[in-house]
Amino acid sequence: MNTRSVIALFAVACGLAAEDLPRYRWENFTTANGLPDNRVYSVCVDGDRVWAGTDNGLALYQGGKWKVFTPADGLSHRAVLYLAVDKQTHDVWIATLGGLSRYSAGRFDTFTQLTSGLANDVVYGVALQGDFVWVATAAGGSRLNTRTGEWSLFNERNTPMYEIWTYNVTAAPDKVYYAVWGGGVLEYDVATERWKDYNDPDGETEIVLLKDQGLIHEITTSVSYVNHVLWAATYFGASRYDGRNWRNFLDKDSGLPSNFLNQVKTVDGTRTWFSSDKGLAYFDGERWATYRPALDTGRPEMLVRDASGSVSHVAVDSAPAHHYTFGVDFQGNDIWVATAKGLSHGIRIPTGEGK
Amino acid sequence: MWRALLVVLFAAVANGSTPRYPSPDDMVLSPDGRHLYVVCGGTDELVAVDRLSAKVEGRVAVGRLPRGVAVSPDGRRIYVANSWSDTVSEIDATQLKVIRNLPAGFEPTGVAVDGRGEFLYAGNRLGNDVSVIDLKTGSDVRRLLAGRGTSWMTAAPVGSRVFVTHIYPNPGRFRAQPQSEITEIDTASRTIAARLPLANVAGVFHVAVSRDGRLGIATQMRPKNLVPLAHVEHGWVFGSSIAVFGEAVGGVVQLPLDEIESFFSLPFGVAISPDGSKAYVSASGSNEVAILDVRRLVAAAKSKDAAALANDLSASSRYVTARIPVGRQPRTVVLSPDGGTLYVADRLDDKVTVIDTAAAKVTGEIQLGAPAEMTAERLGERLFYSSEFSWNHQFGCANCHLDSTFDGLTWDLEPDGFGVDIVDNRLLEDVGGTAPFKWNGGNPDLATECGIRTERFFFRSQGFRGSELEYLVRYIESIPLRPNRYRLPDGQLTPAQERGKAIFERTARKDGTPIPAVNQCFVCHSGPYYTNQTLADVGTGKPTDRSAKIDVPQLTNVAYTAPYLHDGSARTLEEIWTVFNPKDRHGVTNDLTKDELNDLIEYLKTL
Numbered sequence: 001m002n003t004r005s006v007i008a009l010f011a012v013a014c015g016l017a018a019e020d021l022p023r024y025r026w027e028n029f030t031t032a033n034g035l036p037d038n039r040v041y042s043v044c045v046d047g048d049r050v051w052a053g054t055d056n057g058l059a060l061y062q063g064g065k066w067k068v069f070t071p072a073d074g075l076s077h078r079a080v081l082y083l084a085v086d087k088q089t090h091d092v093w094i095a096t097l098g099g100l101s102r103y104s105a106g107r108f109d110t111f112t113q114l115t116s117g118l119a120n121d122v123v124y125g126v127a128l129q130g131d132f133v134w135v136a137t138a139a140g141g142s143r144l145n146t147r148t149g150e151w152s153l154f155n156e157r158n159t160p161m162y163e164i165w166t167y168n169v170t171a172a173p174d175k176v177y178y179a180v181w182g183g184g185v186l187e188y189d190v191a192t193e194r195w196k197d198y199n200d201p202d203g204e205t206e207i208v209l210l211k212d213q214g215l216i217h218e219i220t221t222s223v224s225y226v227n228h229v230l231w232a233a234t235y236f237g238a239s240r241y242d243g244r245n246w247r248n249f250l251d252k253d254s255g256l257p258s259n260f261l262n263q264v265k266t267v268d269g270t271r272t273w274f275s276s277d278k279g280l281a282y283f284d285g286e287r288w289a290t291y292r293p294a295l296d297t298g299r300p301e302m303l304v305r306d307a308s309g310s311v312s313h314v315a316v317d318s319a320p321a322h323h324y325t326f327g328v329d330f331q332g333n334d335i336w337v338a339t340a341k342g343l344s345h346g347i348r349i350p351t352g353e354g355k
Numbered sequence: 356m357w358r359a360l361l362v363v364l365f366a367a368v369a370n371g372s373t374p375r376y377p378s379p380d381d382m383v384l385s386p387d388g389r390h391l392y393v394v395c396g397g398t399d400e401l402v403a404v405d406r407l408s409a410k411v412e413g414r415v416a417v418g419r420l421p422r423g424v425a426v427s428p429d430g431r432r433i434y435v436a437n438s439w440s441d442t443v444s445e446i447d448a449t450q451l452k453v454i455r456n457l458p459a460g461f462e463p464t465g466v467a468v469d470g471r472g473e474f475l476y477a478g479n480r481l482g483n484d485v486s487v488i489d490l491k492t493g494s495d496v497r498r499l500l501a502g503r504g505t506s507w508m509t510a511a512p513v514g515s516r517v518f519v520t521h522i523y524p525n526p527g528r529f530r531a532q533p534q535s536e537i538t539e540i541d542t543a544s545r546t547i548a549a550r551l552p553l554a555n556v557a558g559v560f561h562v563a564v565s566r567d568g569r570l571g572i573a574t575q576m577r578p579k580n581l582v583p584l585a586h587v588e589h590g591w592v593f594g595s596s597i598a599v600f601g602e603a604v605g606g607v608v609q610l611p612l613d614e615i616e617s618f619f620s621l622p623f624g625v626a627i628s629p630d631g632s633k634a635y636v637s638a639s640g641s642n643e644v645a646i647l648d649v650r651r652l653v654a655a656a657k658s659k660d661a662a663a664l665a666n667d668l669s670a671s672s673r674y675v676t677a678r679i680p681v682g683r684q685p686r687t688v689v690l691s692p693d694g695g696t697l698y699v700a701d702r703l704d705d706k707v708t709v710i711d712t713a714a715a716k717v718t719g720e721i722q723l724g725a726p727a728e729m730t731a732e733r734l735g736e737r738l739f740y741s742s743e744f745s746w747n748h749q750f751g752c753a754n755c756h757l758d759s760t761f762d763g764l765t766w767d768l769e770p771d772g773f774g775v776d777i778v779d780n781r782l783l784e785d786v787g788g789t790a791p792f793k794w795n796g797g798n799p800d801l802a803t804e805c806g807i808r809t810e811r812f813f814f815r816s817q818g819f820r821g822s823e824l825e826y827l828v829r830y831i832e833s834i835p836l837r838p839n840r841y842r843l844p845d846g847q848l849t850p851a852q853e854r855g856k857a858i859f860e861r862t863a864r865k866d867g868t869p870i871p872a873v874n875q876c877f878v879c880h881s882g883p884y885y886t887n888q889t890l891a892d893v894g895t896g897k898p899t900d901r902s903a904k905i906d907v908p909q910l911t912n913v914a915y916t917a918p919y920l921h922d923g924s925a926r927t928l929e930e931i932w933t934v935f936n937p938k939d940r941h942g943v944t945n946d947l948t949k950d951e952l953n954d955l956i957e958y959l960k961t962l
Contacts, residue, residue, distance in 0.1 A: 088497050088546075090547075104550075105538075105550050106549065107525075107550050112932060113949065114929065114933040115927050115929055115933075116935055117929065117949075117952075147460065147498060148840075150951050153953060158952065
């Protein structure tokens, strides 16, 4: 086989590898076209409505227009860190640096540590579970029963949470998971009302001696739980736990563009998205894709890593607004990405198109 | 006359019976117009009236203190909101029997059924939300966030909208104008479609929508609680008004019903004629029904000066064409399908007044079975809800103590200057044994609280004297304590409430040092009402208060009565300690963790 044949085969292989991996045409939103701030911490999709939490207010994209909400409208703080939508009522729960807000059909209600049972005003995450609102704060977890108004706090006094800086929370009917920054992952079992913690068997070090023996690192930033599979993102890699086995992912042995992960969001327990400081990554169970402006040139880039570890470039003409990504949410086949330099809408390119 | 009534009263007492008065409240007509269904909160029943004969044709026992009623679109089911049972009774309209009791939230008050008869909506007054009840499964499947004191609602005759009103204003900043809303529900998606803001509005009552769906009218009060009430004779205290909304007017416009020397106190019920030409509004304090010309009403709402009309006491002459005297405390008004007959529920006369709308005259009444005896409490209740004692009949006790509760407002009551001695309006339930009264304990008994003081500071006209005062006090003392929703059914406390109880009763700080008796929660908040009925300076006084010593308030059902402290400066229970107790004078709380404070509050909610 000559060199030309090898190159041709490689290109075909890359084409096949990219075949099933999603490709997008990216539209980016910044302050130039309606966002209140380019630093977008969170994005949350509710049908045709897209909510963006920025460093300077909450923004709603609907019908091709942005509407911005600030503390003057009742928002508890300008810095919006995380969002969750109640799919039944379409109320939006808003985690901010100054408390928790609820937006309901034009009205903001605010909960703070002074006016309510909320543990702390620095609110990093929020998740909904029926009538319960689970909140991640800098002083532990809080849970609001929206039917009775009762607040329950979870911290070092009533859980195995030895570090109370909760950074993210995800809730399902059977389990609730907290990402505890510096404290691993905390699990709440709904049936037994008991807590359990998952920690790095190597301790709080960057050394991975016991790979796949447990959580990759104690500094967890995000959790995602779907189909009884838990994913955890840390600043030192990602972990997947199916209830029996752990599997860990590092940039050196996976398609992760970086070990520094701000968010993990799984679609079905296998197909999973990672928001990192060096791009947005997707894992389909075998292969990886990374979407970003190239770190050196800034040109649109899509990298594909196949099951064997070979990495190739897929020609693209657009990319997310920035490689520093905070989080994603899905809108049908499309994806929305919160980045440090704007909000990006990835419009899915149908398979076979645009080659 | 009073002597004769007293004889009857004593006879009733001698018999050992306590008369129960039907007290008709909400009403609805069957879709075919043949039956009038009347909810009677005093006897816990639904009364069915045959319209043709104007006779009672049946009675159905329902839950405790029913307040709202609706009928399914096919007329086969009647739904009654049992406000003290937290249920909605589903009644077979043919057999007049309860089929099942559907669960709702805290204190369901108003109900509405969607156009397909698939989902029922119940406004939960103490839950501040709307239960969405699946009529197929009978479960409360979803709660929609409404305003504070979610109460009454109506389903629009066309389209997919339910409009919801609220007896209390939404929580807001201390001494800011109250804000309320009309919550608009989309029954197709069973979500909140919009919130129509009502600025400077506190209590909002019934709401009606025209048959074409283009015009809505809600009755409401605009309180002037930020200026001294002593100025009643210089202006007015409550703007008895309506909110007009919908496509016909565009936006929301507030229009008054008062006239400068003839106030229309406590507007409550509202109905719009089938042809959309007239609207009817009841005044439950001044005992009359106003007829409004809708064309002129809409013209006023769309006029250039519409925004200023809410405070214009000459405006109502533009659209109010007549006022018809009716019985005591008229609540719901219902029109016959042809619009020719108006039915008015006269709650404190236990009857329905019938009005010929063409002639604008009362033509009859339907008695609902009032007992012959007239108790002192019932006489007092009539006084409580009447506005005849105040200057120009502007308001009565019930304007502030809505449905015998409170109004969620803080008031500047006395002629001591602007902003001096601000007071939070307190709950009246079970208040009899909690003397002294007034925020500074200045009134040793209810007779003093409600007698000459009321005349001098509130009504600025005549006051309650002699036997009237005695009856009024008897009524107030008889106002029962509503069920507490935070206690477990078996009376036990949850673990959080148990922990909170231990904090409430502790005598030492967490470090073991003793807490002085005056700083122990249960020393001042002791006894059956959780008050030792003395005065105390707990550091919550303000520079504008004339006294640092404050009457120790009762804590029964304290969960429902925000805002807190004597002046309402604490918006929530939490703020009592997180904001207003920096020196541990109002109980020792600064050694508590946040979760311990939450436990304390969970316990307080059970009292």
